[in-house]
Amino acid sequence: MSDLAFSTLLYEERDGVAFVTLNRPERHNAFDLTMADEIHSLWKTLRHRDAVRCVVVTGSGDKAFCTGIDRDVQVPQPSSPFMVDDPGVALGPKTADLWKPVIAAVNGMACGGAFYLLGECEFVIAADHATFFDPHVSYGMVLAYEAVHLAQRMPHGELARLALLGTAERMTARRAHEIGFVSEVVPDNEALADAAAWAAATIASSEPGAVEGTVRALWAAREMAKGQALGLAPHLVQLGNISAERQAELFRGRAKGDGWRAR
Known part of the structure; x- marks a missing residue:
């Protein structure tokens, strides 16, 4: 709807x-x-x-x-x-x-x-x-x-x-x-x-900031020179990463590694 x-x-x-x-x-x-x-x-x-x-x-x-x-x-x-x-x-x-x-x-x-x-x-x-x-x-x-x-x-x-x-x-x-x-x-x-x-x-289902920052990085890699894209990378990481505590929670929840499919 x-x-x-x-x-x-x-x-x-x-x-x-x-x-x-x-x-x-x-x-x-x-x-x-x-x-x-x-x-x-x-x-x-x-x-x-x-x-x-x-x-x-x-x-x-x-x-x-x-x-x-x-x-x-x-x-x-x-x-x-x-x-x-x-x-x-x-x-x-x-x-x-x-x-x-x-x-x-x-x-x-x-x-x-x-x-x-x-x-x-x-x-x-x-x-x-x-x-x-x-x-x-x-x-x-x-x-x-x-x-x-x-x-x-x-x-x-x-x-x-x-x-x-x-x-x-x-x-x-x-x-x-x-x-x-x-x-x-x-x-x-x-x-x-x-x-x-x-x-x-x-x-x-993933964290929006992590997803959108990754999309930005993918397009930077595609459209910029390598040095420019690498220069942008730390800023994207800082903007998009969730807290270390929350990362640890997600890791523990998915540590078994099941639920994936092959393509």
């Missing part, structure tokens, strides 16, 4: 986890300006919502996670070629300064502007029938912003192939897992929902 309501998103909270569903299935969950505004507003809202400690985002239906921007959307542009209004930028949780972990549960096609969102999630779980591709070059467009996001998550040759073959080829969930873009592949959408919910609930 939740007091938040949207026209292009479904939203639910359970046990510290926010479940966000892109809800334009008739358009393969392609985003329009309303969805871009709503999801950006949601990310901003979740920064202040202490009850939410982890987020799962997926798409409505079983055909598509998100197929980028709706091609019927007209985006007014500045007259200067040095300035661009790109609504896809609003999709990313990190762009909105949200440092609670976001898990993507990909339930079908993911292409184009979907990579703004996938590029700023902590990790991706995919149903076996999910596919990934980018149509930009097939339509005479430059793949730029999405390529920058994906370059942080997949080998150069794999990204170049995905980018340059356009609509002629789709990367399967299995191949995405082999190259490290997807962390887990499950048989179907029901298993996808279960896997994402389990991971999110596990994360949400």
